[in-house]
Amino acid sequence: xxxxxxxxGSAASALALGLAVYALIAGIAGSVRRDARLQTSARLTAVxxxxxxxxxxxxxxxxxxxxxxxxxxVAEHSRIDSPxxxxxxxxxxxxxxxxxxxxxxxxxxxxxxxxxxxNHALRAWALVVMQGVQVFFLGVVALVANPFIxxxxxxxxxxxxxxxxxxxxxxxxxxxLMYLGFVGLTVPFAFAMAALITRRPxxxxxxxxxxxxxxxxxxxxxxxxxxxxxxxxxxxxxxYWAWDPVENVSFMPWLTATAFIHSVQVxxxxxxxxxxxxxxxxxxxxxxxxxTFLTRSGVVSSVHAFGDGPVGPxxxxxxxxxxxxxxxxxxxxxxxxxDRAELDAAVSREGAFLLVNVLFLALTFMVLIGTLFPLxxxxxxxxxxxxxxxxxxxxxxxxxxxxxxxxxxxxxxPWRKAxxxxxxxxxxWMTGGFALAAGGALIFGLREIYPVLTIGLAGWNLVSLxxxxxxxxxxxxxxxxxxxxxxxxxxxFEQRRKVGSMVVHLGVIVVALGIAASSGYRTDVQMRLPYGxxxxxNQYELQALxxxxxxxAGRVSVGVEVAVFQDGRQVDxxxxxxxxxxxxxxxxxxxxxxxxxxxxxxxxxxxxxxxTADSVIIRVIQSPLVTWIWFGAVILALGTVWTLVPxxxxxxxxxxxxxxxxxxA
Amino acid sequence: MKRVAVVVAIVGGLTALxxxxxxxxxxxxxxxxxxxxxxxPGFDLPVYERYLAEYGPRLDLADHAGRxxxxxxxxxxxxxxxxxxxxxxxxxxxxxxxxxxxxxxTQERDARAAGRAFIDRFDFTFxxxxxxxxxxxxxxxxxxxxxxxxxxxxxxxxxxxVGPVDAEVxxxxxxxxxx
Amino acid sequence: MNRKWVYGLAGVGVLAVAGFMIFQAxxxxxxxxxxxxxxxxDPAQYDGRRIRLGGIVTPGTIAFDERELxxxxxxxxxxxxxxxxxxxxxxxxxxxxxxxxxxxxxxxxTFVSDNxxxxxxxxxxxxxxxxxxxxxxxxxx
Numbered sequence: 010x011x012x013x014x015x016x017x018g019s020a021a022s023a024l025a026l027g028l029a030v031y032a033l034i035a036g037i038a039g040s041v042r043r044d045a046r047l048q049t050s051a052r053l054t055a056v057x058x059x060x061x062x063x064x065x066x067x068x069x070x071x072x073x074x075x076x077x078x079x080x081x082x083v084a085e086h087s088r089i090d091s092p093x094x095x096x097x098x099x100x101x102x103x104x105x106x107x108x109x110x111x112x113x114x115x116x117x118x119x120x121x122x123x124x125x126x127x128n129h130a131l132r133a134w135a136l137v138v139m140q141g142v143q144v145f146f147l148g149v150v151a152l153v154a155n156p157f158i159x160x161x162x163x164x165x166x167x168x169x170x171x172x173x174x175x176x177x178x179x180x181x182x183x184x185x186l187m188y189l190g191f192v193g194l195t196v197p198f199a200f201a202m203a204a205l206i207t208r209r210p211x212x213x214x215x216x217x218x219x220x221x222x223x224x225x226x227x228x229x230x231x232x233x234x235x236x237x238x239x240x241x242x243x244x245x246x247x248x249y250w251a252w253d254p255v256e257n258v259s260f261m262p263w264l265t266a267t268a269f270i271h272s273v274q275v276x277x278x279x280x281x282x283x284x285x286x287x288x289x290x291x292x293x294x295x296x297x298x299x300x301t302f303l304t305r306s307g308v309v310s311s312v313h314a315f316g317d318g319p320v321g322p323x324x325x326x327x328x329x330x331x332x333x334x335x336x337x338x339x340x341x342x343x344x345x346x347x348d349r350a351e352l353d354a355a356v357s358r359e360g361a362f363l364l365v366n367v368l369f370l371a372l373t374f375m376v377l378i379g380t381l382f383p384l385x386x387x388x389x390x391x392x393x394x395x396x397x398x399x400x401x402x403x404x405x406x407x408x409x410x411x412x413x414x415x416x417x418x419x420x421x422x423p424w425r426k427a428x429x430x431x432x433x434x435x436x437x438w439m440t441g442g443f444a445l446a447a448g449g450a451l452i453f454g455l456r457e458i459y460p461v462l463t464i465g466l467a468g469w470n471l472v473s474l475x476x477x478x479x480x481x482x483x484x485x486x487x488x489x490x491x492x493x494x495x496x497x498x499x500x501x502f503e504q505r506r507k508v509g510s511m512v513v514h515l516g517v518i519v520v521a522l523g524i525a526a527s528s529g530y531r532t533d534v535q536m537r538l539p540y541g542x543x544x545x546x547n548q549y550e551l552q553a554l555x556x557x558x559x560x561x562a563g564r565v566s567v568g569v570e571v572a573v574f575q576d577g578r579q580v581d582x583x584x585x586x587x588x589x590x591x592x593x594x595x596x597x598x599x600x601x602x603x604x605x606x607x608x609x610x611x612x613x614x615x616x617x618x619x620x621t622a623d624s625v626i627i628r629v630i631q632s633p634l635v636t637w638i639w640f641g642a643v644i645l646a647l648g649t650v651w652t653l654v655p656x657x658x659x660x661x662x663x664x665x666x667x668x669x670x671x672x673x674a
Numbered sequence: 675m676k677r678v679a680v681v682v683a684i685v686g687g688l689t690a691l692x693x694x695x696x697x698x699x700x701x702x703x704x705x706x707x708x709x710x711x712x713x714x715p716g717f718d719l720p721v722y723e724r725y726l727a728e729y730g731p732r733l734d735l736a737d738h739a740g741r742x743x744x745x746x747x748x749x750x751x752x753x754x755x756x757x758x759x760x761x762x763x764x765x766x767x768x769x770x771x772x773x774x775x776x777x778x779x780t781q782e783r784d785a786r787a788a789g790r791a792f793i794d795r796f797d798f799t800f801x802x803x804x805x806x807x808x809x810x811x812x813x814x815x816x817x818x819x820x821x822x823x824x825x826x827x828x829x830x831x832x833x834x835x836v837g838p839v840d841a842e843v844x845x846x847x848x849x850x851x852x853x
Numbered sequence: 854m855n856r857k858w859v860y861g862l863a864g865v866g867v868l869a870v871a872g873f874m875i876f877q878a879x880x881x882x883x884x885x886x887x888x889x890x891x892x893x894x895d896p897a898q899y900d901g902r903r904i905r906l907g908g909i910v911t912p913g914t915i916a917f918d919e920r921e922l923x924x925x926x927x928x929x930x931x932x933x934x935x936x937x938x939x940x941x942x943x944x945x946x947x948x949x950x951x952x953x954x955x956x957x958x959x960x961x962x963t964f965v966s967d968n969x970x971x972x973x974x975x976x977x978x979x980x981x982x983x984x985x986x987x988x989x990x991x992x993x994x
Contacts, residue, residue, distance in 0.1 A: 084753040162756035165788050169751075308695030321696050329689050336681045343677065351856070371871060378875060381691065386883075388694045393886040393990075397903065400882035404874055535922050535941040587945070591751075596945055616942030626922065626942035 015080040018068040018157030022109075025061035025116070026147040028054050033144050036137040048133050055123035055136065058143065059116040066113050069106065069156060073099050079163040082106060082156030088169030088591050092562035095170060098180045102170040104305055104320060105156035107184065111301075112146035114185075114192045119143055122196065131214055134203035135196070142195060145327050154320050169563065169591040176588055176597045179239035186232035187259060191297045193225020194266055198294040201287050202335060205342045210283060215273045220653055222273075226266050227649035233259055234520075234642040245598045245613040247533060247630035249638070252401040254309040257380045258300030261373050265293045268369035275362045278424060282359070284339075284346050285366050291335045292373070298328045309384060354426040361419035368408055368415070375404045406459055413466040413521060416514055417473035435476055442472030455529075463525035467518050474511055481507070501651075509652030516648055519641030526634035527609075535615050539624040543574060546629050549610060550574040553627070556620050557584070565589045566599075567618045569625045573603060573610065585612040585627065608633040709831045714745070714823060715813040719778065719803035722793060729801050733776070742851040743774045743825040744844075747811055749781045750788035752819045758838035759796040762822075765844040766800045773848055775800035780811040781819055824851055884956070886993075888986060889933040896959070905956045906935065906964055907972075907993040912949040917942070928953060928964070930989055935959075939966045946971045952993050 032054035039047030072080040073096045076089050086103045087096055101110040119139040126132060150156070174180045197218040204214035215222075236256070237249035250256060269289040275282045303309050306321030339346060352359050379396045386394050421435050446468025450461045478497070481504070486496040501508045538544055538553035545551075554570040568586020572579050583601035590597075603610040611630040618625060709715075718734040725733075746762055748755040766775040777798060779789045783806055793802050805811055814823065817836065824833040824847045833847050886905040911934055914927035924939040937955050947953070947969065957966035972993050 078753075081753070088751065160753060160756070162753075162759070164751055164753045164756050165791060166751040167753070302692070306692075306696060308692060325689070325692050325696065328692075329685060332685050333682070336685070337678065340677045340681060367867075371867075375871075375875060379879075382879060382883075384691060384695050387698070388691060395884045395886070395905070396879065397882040397884050400878045403878040403882070537919060537922060598945075615944075616947075617945050624919070626919075628941070 013079055013159055014068050014072040014075075014077050015157045015159035018065050018072070018080065019151070019155060019159075021061050021065035021068060022147065022151040022155070022157065025058050025065060025112075026144070026151040028058045028061060029116075029140055029144045029147050032058060033137065033140040036133065036140055040133040040137055051133075051136060051140070052123040055116070055140065056120045058140075058147075059113075059120035062109075062113045062116045062147065065150070065157075066100070066109065069100055069109065070097065073097070077163075078165070078167055079160050080156070081158040081160055084160055084164055084167050086170050087167045088563060089166050090563040090591070091169055091175065094178070094181065095175050095563070098174070099170045101184045102174050102180070105150070105154040107188075108146060108154060108320075109150050109156060110184070111188045111192065112143070112150050114188050115139070115143050115146055115195065118192050118196065129213075129217060130207060131200055131203040131209065131217065134206050135199040135214075138199035138202045139195065142199075149320065149323060153323050172588065172590040172595050172597045173243065175564070175590050176599060177239055177243050179235060179242070183232055183235045183239055186228050186235060190225050190227075190229025190232050191262070191301075193221055193228055194262065194290075194293055194297065196221040196225065197269075198290050198335075201290045202338060205287070205338045205346070208342065208345060210287065210342060210345045212276055212280070215276060215286065219273075222266075222270060223649060223653055226263075226270055227646060227653075229259075229263050229266060230649075231642065231646055233263055234638070234645075238639055241635070242600060242602065243597070245600055245628070247531065247600070247611045247613070247628075247632060249527075249635075252376075252379070252396075252398045253311050254380045255300075255304050255311045257376050258296070258303050261376055262293045262296040262300065264369045264373045264376070265289050265296060268366045269293060271362050272366050275359050279350070279359060281348055281350050281352070282363065282366070284343075284348055285363075287339055287346055289366070289370075291332075291339060295328070295332045295335065296373075298324070298331050302328050303380075309380065356422065356427045356432070358419065358422045358424045361415055361422050365412070365415055365419070368412055372405055372408050375408075376401065379404075409521070410459070410462050410466065413463070413470065413518075416517065417466065417470040420477055420510075420514075421473055435473075438476060439469045439472045442468035442470075444468075446471075457529045460525040460529040463521055467522055470514065470518050474515060477507075477511060505654060506652050509648045509650075512648030512651060513645050514648075516641045516643075516645030519644055520638050521641075523634045523637030523639075523641055527632040527638070530633050532631045533628070534630075535626055535628050537624050537626050538569075538571065547631055548575060551612075551627075551629065553625050556618050556625065557586075558620075563591055568599075568614060569618060569627065571601070571612055571627065581610075583610075583612050585614045587614055587618060604636050606636055609635045709815065709834070711830050711832075713829050714825050714831050715810070717778075717803075717805075717810045717813070719805055719810065722790065722802045722804070724793065725801045733801055733803050738774055739829055740827055741774045742772065742827045742848075743776060743823075744848065744851075745776045745778065745814075745823040745825060746839075747778050747780050747805075747814070747816055747819050747821050747823075748792070749779060749819045750785055750792045751782060754838040755792075755820045758820055758822075758840065759792075759798075761839060761841050761844055763796050763798055763800075764841065765848060766798070769848050769852075770800065772852055777802035778805050778810060779803070780805040780808050780816070783807075824848070826851055886954070888930040888989065889928060889935050890930055890986070892935070892959070893933040899959065901958065903956070903958055905954050906937075906966075907952070907954045908934075908989070910947070910949050910951050910953050915943070915947075915949060924969070928955065930986060932986075935964050936962070937964045937966055937969075939969050941969075944969055944971055952989075954993055 032051045035047045035054065036051035038044065039051055069080070069082065071077070072083045073087050074093065076083070076087065078084040082103070082105055086106070087099050091099070099106065101107045119136065122132070122139060123136055169175070197215070200214040200218045204210045236259070240251070241247070241249040269286060272282050272285050272289060276286050302321070302324035305324060308321065352363065354360065379400050382396050383394050386392055417439055418436070422432070443465040447461055447465030450464040455461050455464070482493060482497050482500050485500060486493050489496065532547060536544060536546065536551070538551060540553050540555060543550040543552040550573075552572045552574065554572055556567070556569050558565065558567045560566075566586045566588050568584050571583045571585065573581040573583060581603045583603060585601040586599050588597045588599055598614050600611055600613040602612075609632050611632065613628045613630075615626045615628045716735045718732055721729050721731060721733050744765070748759075762775065762777070777800060779785070779802060782788070786804070789802070789804065814821075820838055822835045822839050823831060824835070826832050832851060835843055835847070884903050884905055885899070886907060887899070889906065889908055892899055892906065906928060908928040908930045911927040911929045916925045917923070922941055924941065924943050926937055927934045928937050939955070952972035954970045954972055955964060955966035956968040956970070957964060959965075
């Protein structure tokens, strides 16, 4: 057998699988028998698994970068004249490679967990769970959908990656973020299972994994929003979310994960909602696997779905296994998991979190129904239907308003029971904020209910954040005698969780405003632009200058140069075009966007660009505040990072006795 | 117990639904062509150099009416085309007297060098032509490459094979053409 | 004890409302996919509803008004043909005898579409010829 990259890759993934199986067995045996040697063996093997999988990844990248078409995956998805970055991302551009990427990240996380975290009673079983999942993914790579198969007759060239995926650099970012999110959230799941197995369903498993959970959630949020931005720039209809089944299945675990990161605080503080937390994390992981099944099996039709084939039933089997095992475990240990304490009062922090859980769970359920409904209908009477976006909007918008409402009032509610006077005062301020903002919107001329409500709730939330901050900073400033600014800074550095979450919530408001404005007030028209003649569009004048065509590595672009004028001056030159990659007959229209803080001007070629014609037809879309969505996401990300960075040691934060500070009250 | 039953019921329901989804299958690429038993579209395409002597600069399908044919569409970037090529050549050597084998390079532009290399590697003794703008493949309703069309002597389509052919398929279908 | 009842009742209430909302929303936003002959068999069923109509573009019926940016053509499944009107340029691969799925509503016998999706389909159409409808459906999926 000759030593080709294909054989090397297959060997590496087979080795990884074998080691993973050993690690799993050793881990189980070591945990059951409390045998430290076996456990250590399992832990060290996890590192070996990571190294073997890394080798497989390196081999595949080498095959892609050297155009080695004897490797099946390369022959099916790569192309000689693609640019280097496209070849690199081709690793995850199709099914087999994407599973390899997921497996690799998973083995990385497992290895870190195995050797770089403090020893703890739960760790051994958590590792067992992680390694079980690892065995599955590596099994798919090595046995079911092997990308390294060697072709007896390698072709001279390949078809290249799917044109939709070559069109934008986001391809390099979005899938990686998504898998980091999914893999990251596997960790709290593993620890939850460990807690159930070892009969320690207290708060340990959550506290140990707090950082992992937040990081995983952060990655998932970033992945979803970056996916939205990618759709926005690439798909040509000026939208960023279509409630497409594949989008929905990444959204559902996010919903349950968001409920989870809030709900765990109740368990930490008051030992309540234990059963909710376990069920939420089980649901999150289950939905992740369900999502990957639906995406890769061809069971639901979607523009995003990639592939069908032998992988489908395998993922279905894994989904059933995971769900039955984890829910079975929860049922088995139900006595220890179920809540004993009851809420003292509905109007309290716990009550608010409970309501958050209920809301997010209801949302998840709605999205699930909407996503699976076409399949159900087809199973029942064979009719083919699609569930349009209106369904999702109608059922979810009221809930989003409630979520925004809770986001404002929740952090201000004390634990146990709210004291009426303080509550009334806070509510008063916040209602004032709401009225001011909503009133402003109405005066401005807005009449659609959801945008107005969203703006009102933005006011509500901003006042709430102000009250929270003031309520924490002002007494501190009084106590230490320092200025407000300095106190706020110090507060931000010391209370990372609180301030981080405030920043995250601020980010959410910004995103909500962006979504409300851009969905409610778009202008979307097709216009005929004669070359050399300016045509008015809202506050702009658009003038098509000339068609152009250019070649890049592995692509041919045909498009139009459009000059954008405002108030007589040219403010931009946009070049919407159509890309054709390799020999693929599928062409991808690429929009050109002018981003401003207030709105986006979005141009996309409609139809074809005929160089002999005297005009061109362009789809022109103006959406207000779209940029706010991306900015809001950045704020969200920063807030998450802030929460994760460890606070300075308490010693440095104490106020030195006898500080004089400034001479003011 | 009841709790467990509920869990099993829900998971069981979902599984049944998904199994239905899996089993009803993806759109079947092997749906019988609607060209079946109809005259296949004609074409007139440039020929690769090594066949110039025998076939001239262009191959017009009409010139070869009255012979059963095997028309195979391929591309140099198509892996499975490489797998089936030896079988096609073998079939040509066996049935070439009675059946006309034609190879059409399609779904790639300006790929003469790659095409030549492909033909030379498998030493195709049957004529290969170039469908540069893929018009012929569109007329024949191709979903992708490779696809092979088995045409009777009267010019009607007997059978279309999607994906690479192997010796068995070739033998079976060519024999059917000769009956 | 009392609180449990309240929560229970509230829970049932919420579920009932949610269930009703879902049912309502689903039935109004389901978009059926049909072939022209299915519509002709029972036009009233689809009256005013948003549907996806699939078929082949009848040769010789494509007209595009560049000034008004109106595209008109006939879509057929071999049994019934309907006129389609679309405000906007024809999508890039749009041509005669191609499979197409249009999304929109019927208005006075004309299908007013806001979305035209070109589907690669192998079904070949000629005047008055019979088309295998199942084949057509599958290929337009």
